[in-house]
Amino acid sequence: MPQRRHVTRAAFTAAAATALLAFASPAWASSTVPLNPSHKGSTAANFQQECDDERFASLGDNQDGWHFVLPGSDAGSFETLTLTFNDGTGQVEIKIPDASDAYPDYLYSTGGNDPQTIHAYVFTPAGWTLVDGSAVISGTGDKFNLSHTCAGTTPSKSPSPSPSSSESPTPSESPSTSESPNGDTSASPGSSVGGSGGTQGGLPLTGVAATSIALTGVVLIGGGVALMTLRRRRDKITFTS
Structure with a gap:
């Protein structure tokens, strides 16, 4: 009889331990589930928005x-999340929870008698x-969902300032004197050039004027010589009676 009792107790203990392991196994096991494929490529602005969510305060x-939320009670709780976003220039990976992350994020428990961490937030x-x-979840499942969003205001790039007034090009100054093709500079009408041996401030002697003056001088000299010759001849004539 005592031996049978020991066998019965041993069998009961083994059955109890197996039952405990069976109940505890879901809590110990972890599995990885993907994001709902229909939620990929979403922006906060084009998804269901619920900005009255107190977690968005x-x-x-x-x-x-x-x-983000886990569907169904069999999924257990969120342990970690890894999300990939595109910021317009490339991809950015965010892990939740991560205290060193530059973007606020946290897991939220439902509380109560059977608390489950089935909510996750990120800004x-x-x-x-x-x-x-x-x-990574503590239970079993095939996906997790994006529940709702609250879109902010995308900062717009300010246009580059346009000049207040257009500057007109500075007009080129015309020279006071014009240069001839051979490099000589002709004087303006208001200036005077003195000739060699002439009176300062007089007009220049051109080729035609110099020739006329020379001819006039020759004529005058010739005329003077002729008059002197005639006078001498007259003085030599003597009258006899």
């Missing part, structure tokens, strides 16, 4: 708020696009 004007600069994501 601290959302900045230039930030987008994102709320990003406005205008980003959700590219992909994966989550």
Whole structure:
């Protein structure tokens, strides 16, 4: 009889331990599930927006708020999330939770008698696009969802300032004297050039004027000589009676 009792107790203990392992195994096991494929490529502005979510109370004007959720009780809780966004120039990876992350993010528990961390929030600069994501969960499932968003205002680039007035090109100054093709500079009408041996301020002697003066001088000299000759001849004539 005592031996049978020991066998019965051993069998009961083994059955109890197996039952405990069976109940505990879902909590110990972790699995990785992807983001719902239909939510890839979403922006906060084109998704279902619920800006009255109290978790978005601290959302900045230039930030987008994102709320992710696990569907069904079998999924257990979020352990970690990895999200990939496109910021317009390239891809940015965000892990939740991550205290060193530049973007605010946290996991939110439902509380109660059977708390589950099935909510996840992250704030990003406005205008980003959700590219992909994966989550490590404590239960079982085939995906997690983007529940709703709150879109911020995308900062617009200010246009480059246009000049207040257009500057007209400075007019070129005309020279006071014009240069002849051989490099000589002709005097303007208001200036005077003195000739060699002439009176300062007189007009220059040109070729035609010099010739006329010379001829006039020769004529005058010739005339004077002729008159002197005639006079001498007259003086030599004597009258006889």
